[in-house]
Amino acid sequence: MMSLVTFTRNNALPLLRTSITVRIQLNSASLSSLVRLEEKQGYAVVAMHKPPVNSLSLEMIQALSESLSELEKNKCKGFILTSACPGIFSAGLDIREMYQPTEERLKEFWSSLQTLWLQLYGSKMASVALINGHAPAGGCLLAMCCDSRIMVNGKSKIGLNETKLGIVAPFWFKDTFVNTIGVRQSERALQLGSLFTPDEALKIGLVDRVLPDPEAATAVAESELKEFLQIPAMARYLSKMRIREAALKDLLENREKDLNTFVNFATTDAVQKGLGIYLQSLAKKN
Numbered sequence: 064m065m066s067l068v069t070f071t072r073n074n075a076l077p078l079l080r081t082s083i084t085v086r087i088q089l090n091s092a093s094l095s096s097l098v099r100l101e102e103k104q105g106y107a108v109v110a111m112h113k114p115p116v117n118s119l120s121l122e123m124i125q126a127l128s129e130s131l132s133e134l135e136k137n138k139c140k141g142f143i144l145t146s147a148c149p150g151i152f153s154a155g156l157d158i159r160e161m162y163q164p165t166e167e168r169l170k171e172f173w174s175s176l177q178t179l180w181l182q183l184y185g186s187k188m189a190s191v192a193l194i195n196g197h198a199p200a201g202g203c204l205l206a207m208c209c210d211s212r213i214m215v216n217g218k219s220k221i222g223l224n225e226t227k228l229g230i231v232a233p234f235w236f237k238d239t240f241v242n243t244i245g246v247r248q249s250e251r252a253l254q255l256g257s258l259f260t261p262d263e264a265l266k267i268g269l270v271d272r273v274l275p276d277p278e279a280a281t282a283v284a285e286s287e288l289k290e291f292l293q294i295p296a297m298a299r300y301l302s303k304m305r306i307r308e309a310a311l312k313d314l315l316e317n318r319e320k321d322l323n324t325f326v327n328f329a330t331t332d333a334v335q336k337g338l339g340i341y342l343q344s345l346a347k348k349n
């Protein structure tokens with residue numbers, strides 16, 4: 064069923080040139096609550112809201128994609144990507160999407176994730192990830208797609224931990240990682256499936272700032288975004304593309320191959336067994 068979600072605006076904004084409401088057409092009623100869009104003075108806040116852990120299910124991925132498309136359509140210049148779930152940025156891909164899936168849904172899931180990455184990593188908008196909680200795997204990927212990363216200090220960790228689940232970060236996750244922290248750190252961290260504390264992440268350049276609490280982090284994220292927005296947009300975007308375009312082109316040219324590799328790999332007995340054990344270990348915790 065189609066649902067129309069309406070986000071009401073507070074006042075006129077110089078950088079978002081539309082009428083009083085931002086309208087987002089979503090595929091199903093359940094999408095509407097997954098992403099909260101808030102309009103600020105000259106930028107938007109995109110807050111993931113899928114309790115308990117903002118896992119990236121097909122619906123969540125599509126809701127994020129739709130939100131970005133809507134912002135682009137409304138000529139939004141920049142946004143802060145964050146979480147409305149306390150203590151969690153995003154737990155990464157929803158493992159249940161990959162465990163005992165139907166082939167049809169698994170393909171749609173992966174294809175939607177490819178689309179979201181192409182959109183976010185190649186975005187003309189300036190973006191800051193306000194990492195206010197755990198950000199493993201797909202959560203880390205979302206943060207790395209932004210132009211700057213501000214993390215709240217505490218017990219949360221960030222990194223690409225795929226190998227710990229017996230799976231392998233796809234080449235475009237790896238490319239994003241390498242572009243962010245460099246080849247040597249990526250090679251080591253990808254193999255070990257390392258998850259970093261905020262201070263460790265700062266040391267290797269996985270995040271740009273660590274702040275003691277969410278309020279301080281929010282203020283810094285806002286000022287960081289404003290700094291990006293002060294640069295002439297075309298020059299800033301083309302400079303970003305100098306770094307990112309090879310990775311983007313690689314996935315664009317190999318989408319189908321990547322989809323088949325994922326489906327074949329994810330549905331092997333070994334991977335299914337590993338995912339089952341991992342899901343059980345998460346459930347046992349509780």
Ligand SMILES: CC/C=C\C/C=C\C/C=C\CC/C=C/CC(=O)SCCNC(=O)CCNC(=O)[C@H](O)C(C)(C)COP(=O)(O)OP(=O)(O)OC[C@H]1O[C@@H](n2cnc3c(N)ncnc32)[C@H](O)[C@@H]1OP(=O)(O)O
Nearest residue numbers: 118154155156157158197199200201230231325328345346
């Ligand atoms: C030949 C090969 C070549 C190339 C490769 C090709 C293809 C590649 C194939 C595959 C790659 C796929 C890429 C995957 C990337 C990913 O993102 S995988 C997901 C990784 N995520 C994690 O490991 C995080 C797991 N979760 C946690 O560690 C903790 O939950 C977390 C620290 C985030 C929060 O802890 P806490 O607050 O204590 O919460 P709980 O652990 O109690 O969790 C609450 C409930 O949420 C459920 N849950 C947690 N994470 C997920 C998740 N990612 N997906 C689904 N569900 C999740 C958890 O089970 C609890 O559920 P319950 O309340 O018990 O029902």
